[in-house]
Amino acid sequence: MQSKKTIKFLLVISVVFSALTVSAQNTDALGTYSPYSMLGIGDVVKQGNAYNYGMAGLGVGVRDNRFINYTNPAAITARDTLAFMLDFGITQKNYYISDYQTKSAYNVFNMNNFAFTAPIYRKSAFIIGVSPFSNTGYKFESVEEDDLIVSQLGDVRYRKYGTGSINQLFMGASMVMFKYISIGAEAIYYFGTIDRHSDVVFSEESSYNSIYTGWEYNVGSFSGKFGIQYNQPLKNNSSLTIGATYRLGNELKGDYIRYAYTQVGDTKDTVMYNNIEHAKLKISPELAAGISYRHRDKWMIGFDYVRQDWTKSDFNTSDARFEPKVSESFRAGFEIVPNRYDIRYYHKRMTYRGGVYYDKSYISFNGKQVESMGITFGTTLPIYRWYNAVSVAVDMGQRGSQQNQLVRERYINFMVNINLHDVWFVKYLYD
16 A cells, blocks of 8 residues: 555656646746846746745745745755655736836746655655746837838837746755754756847838847756754744755856847848857855744744845846846745644634745846835645645735836735645554
């Protein structure tokens, strides 16, 4: 019976992992819709699943044996000794974008993460997973309104659009040392594509050739991440956890294609096609620190700080208005469980979460650094036994403004994660 359960579980892992990988490699599947994703490597994704997102992304200094917290490699030792856990999540994002002239709304749906973790030996464990690191998704289209140009050239449309993602496949291990200290490390492989296009399209009746230009990045590179946590037990079954992580800086290797061609009807004429082996995309080192206080199985509160210095990153852009800066993130969150072991009222076994955050993006445009702030809510719905559950998170906030030629984004994002938990290698007295 135990071997059948193992086979079924591994089948689920392989099917879900394959589906996520195929989706991640499809550049038509948008992970975001933002004018700011035109710049740099796109929107850098806040790491974590619905468990973390419900608390504003909190996780660096958090330990919980019910969930996979992959924001800190050292956190995966917080587990039952024989526990195998799997986490799979999806996101749905809604954007309301406006500047001083136009307003628009857009929504996207995509997979967020897959992670699997299992024990190695006593107080050690390993993890494998995949999640997005940055997303690119935007589309602008306008029609020429100058009567003189229209009279000479006919109808003219200007289009700018882009798609793609840089994903990360990670594999790591963690172990407990000196009773209260946990350390972990991950090997990371970045992979993905980013396509950016800029076109001038004439009507079919026009004798002028439409102009199509674009940039295509196809990257892949190895990196790493390290984490540490110190968990100090206190009186009344409470505990204080302090954690830190460091992600190595990395220059993404791969091809960079710059092309331009004209087209009228089915006839194409290539103007330029340069295939450059050096993509010139760089991920800066990341330093994060966090602290949390947990009181029994009742409640937990915590704070995280994340910093990346992008000032030395070269993004191969000719837009003089864009300048990479130091990004910072401040996150505070909490969770409450009324009574995890209540056998009468289901809502008392549910976990309730909330948080607030303030982010300074690495993107500076026209001398103004893009900032965002928001609030989050979340809950976990327990299912059947052990710690199997469905976790849900909602993120509401605003990024940018309508000043200094910036764009204001207001968004409502939803995330759903399936948390599977089981204990293997148990010898039952009766089968």
